[in-house]
Amino acid sequence: MLVDFWAPWCGPCRGFAPIFDEASAAHPEIAFAKVNTETQPDLAQAARIASIPTLMAFKDGILVHSKPGALSSGAMEQLLVQLKHLDAEIAEDD
Structure with a gap:
């Protein structure tokens, strides 16, 4: 699960929203x-949450990524690839 912590008054949050929606x-x-x-x-x-936007990723209820700041489309895609790779590593360990 990927969670975007944001607020309506936050400019970077508003800029990141379309990237998050496209990735979704x-x-x-x-x-x-x-x-x-x-x-x-x-x-x-x-x-x-100390600053927004903050993006958190959870795997089986465990926090595996937490970082403040808006991501570009490319950085978001890289993060998703890393998270999928993490899924593959966990599956191999099972």
Whole structure:
């Protein structure tokens, strides 16, 4: 699961939103979620969000990636490839 922590007033968040949405459409095998830190402050606090946007990735409920900042389309695709590779490594270990 890939989670985008964002807020409506955040310019970089608004710029990243189309990239996140395009990645979601291109990768239906991955669950994508968005958390508005303005309407979900308790969730943002529990996730220890210090700046937005922040992108988090979870595998089987375990946090495997957390990084603040907007990504370009290319960087987002590289991250998704790395996460899929992580899935393959975990499957090989099973």
